[in-house]
Amino acid sequence: MPIIQSGLSRQYVLYRSLRGAPLSACRTFRARTGTRPFTVLGFESSADDTCAAVVTSSRQILSNVVVKQHSLHEEFGGIHPSVAIEAHQRNMPGAVRMALEQAHISIHDIDGIAFTRGPGIGGCLSVSSNAAKSLAAALNKPLVGVHHMQAHALTPLLTTPIADLPQFPFLTLLISGGHTLLLLASSLTSFRILATTADASIGRAFDKVARALGLSWGTRGPGAALEEFCRMNIEGPERLPDIQPFSVPMPGKLAFSFASLQSSVDRNISLMQEPLSTSHRIALARAFQTAAARQLCAKLTLALQKLELRDVKVRDVVVSGGVASNAFLRARLRETLDGYNPDERISLHFPPPELCTDTDNAAMIAWSSMHRFLAGDYDDYTVELRAKWSIENI
Numbered sequence: 255m256p257i258i259q260s261g262l263s264r265q266y267v268l269y270r271s272l273r274g275a276p277l278s279a280c281r282t283f284r285a286r287t288g289t290r291p292f293t294v295l296g297f298e299s300s301a302d303d304t305c306a307a308v309v310t311s312s313r314q315i316l317s318n319v320v321v322k323q324h325s326l327h328e329e330f331g332g333i334h335p336s337v338a339i340e341a342h343q344r345n346m347p348g349a350v351r352m353a354l355e356q357a358h359i360s361i362h363d364i365d366g367i368a369f370t371r372g373p374g375i376g377g378c379l380s381v382s383s384n385a386a387k388s389l390a391a392a393l394n395k396p397l398v399g400v401h402h403m404q405a406h407a408l409t410p411l412l413t414t415p416i417a418d419l420p421q422f423p424f425l426t427l428l429i430s431g432g433h434t435l436l437l438l439a440s441s442l443t444s445f446r447i448l449a450t451t452a453d454a455s456i457g458r459a460f461d462k463v464a465r466a467l468g469l470s471w472g473t474r475g476p477g478a479a480l481e482e483f484c485r486m487n488i489e490g491p492e493r494l495p496d497i498q499p500f501s502v503p504m505p506g507k508l509a510f511s512f513a514s515l516q517s518s519v520d521r522n523i524s525l526m527q528e529p530l531s532t533s534h535r536i537a538l539a540r541a542f543q544t545a546a547a548r549q550l551c552a553k554l555t556l557a558l559q560k561l562e563l564r565d566v567k568v569r570d571v572v573v574s575g576g577v578a579s580n581a582f583l584r585a586r587l588r589e590t591l592d593g594y595n596p597d598e599r600i601s602l603h604f605p606p607p608e609l610c611t612d613t614d615n616a617a618m619i620a621w622s623s624m625h626r627f628l629a630g631d632y633d634d635y636t637v638e639l640r641a642k643w644s645i646e647n648i
């Protein structure tokens with residue numbers, strides 16, 4: 255590969271892609287200048303996934319290693335900080351080695367090193383931070399600390415085909431085991447949290463309801479098992495029992511609540527005769543999934559209405575996180591956007607399946623550092639973590 259040319263050339267390649275220029279334009283430019291893309295090694299360990307990835311300024315994910323710890327925390331009913339820290343320490347060296355091997359590059363081909371600076375669990379963040387800073391200092395490479403939620407919000411600019419790139423301002427609906435969040439992205443660095451959950455995340459609610467209904471999920475996970483269970487049909491003359499639809503919590507308010515929905519399911523179960531019949535279980539699963547979808551659609555509509563009142567026109571909505579792989583939710587969201595304004599279609603984007611399920615990953619961290627590397631805006635090797643850090647304050 256030809257050597258790197260000036261920062262300006264590299265910037266041009268990236269910004270052209272971000273603005274939605276046809277890929278051919280970027281290619282022509284690169285061929286003409288002989289530029290090779292800027293290559294970043296990213297680290298992420300803010301919660302319970304140990305991640306390392308190599309990403310280039312021409313939107314190539316050369317590797318994306320995610321070492322999950324889920325099984326270690328299951329018995330605690332949430333992330334146990336010291337267990338997570340130990341596992342990150344154990345797994346990070348192997349993850350970095352694998353990320354370089356899978357990218358087929360040496361550490362000397364890396365142009366910059368990025369890590370999650372916050373928010374997250376302090377001890378967990380420090381594993382990535384120490385690894386990234388030490389490596390950057392030893393190799394004399396530039397370093398950038400990234401905001402974890404900014405990285406989630408900018409992921410579609412990495413994964414969406416160039417022709418369909420979301421245009422600022424766009425909405426990001428992040429629905430996973432760790433987050434239930436509606437964000438407005440106005441530029442690479444300016445974001446507003448429009449809604450977050452007042453209690454549990456949507457993913458945890460799917461997991462708990464799947465457990466309460468006694469589903470078995472094998473390797474596909476409880477949320478996916480619940481979705482599949484909802485598709486089951488009862489054979490024979492038996493009818494599904496009627497279940498009063500669960501209401502949308504906090505109507506008119508831009509906030510989610512999934513603990514209340516989960517409690518409604520628990521209450522229903524406690525009122526039914528044990529053991530629950532299969533038809534009862536299917537009816538409850540469907541009532542839950544329908545209510546979860548209605549809540550997302552209602553809050554999304556409310557956000558669009560409120561933004562319109564402030565003259566903010568959104569043309570793209572990006573949905574990501576493990577729960578975004580749910581086909582029922584996807585269909586309801588599409589219907590909602592089609593119904594919102596039939597004359598001006600709002601595009602709905604989903605990341606590719608591998609990034610939907612590996613919601614937390616280092617590819618997004620590496621990618622979100624790119625505009626700063628290309629602008630020559632680096633962090634000092636002494637940069638400090640920010641375990642608490644609002645995305646509105648980047």
Ligand code: KG4
Pocket residue numbers: 429430431432433456457458460461475476477478479481575576577578579580581610611612613614
């Ligand atoms: O983003 P993710 O893979 O990881 C973390 O947040 O850690 O999200 C995992 C969550 C779990 O709660 C899982 O049950 C849920 O996403 N999930 C689903 C589906 N697939 C995964 N929930 C509903 N329907 C699905 N098809």
Ligand code: ZN
Pocket residue numbers: 402406432433613614
């Ligand atoms: Zn995350």
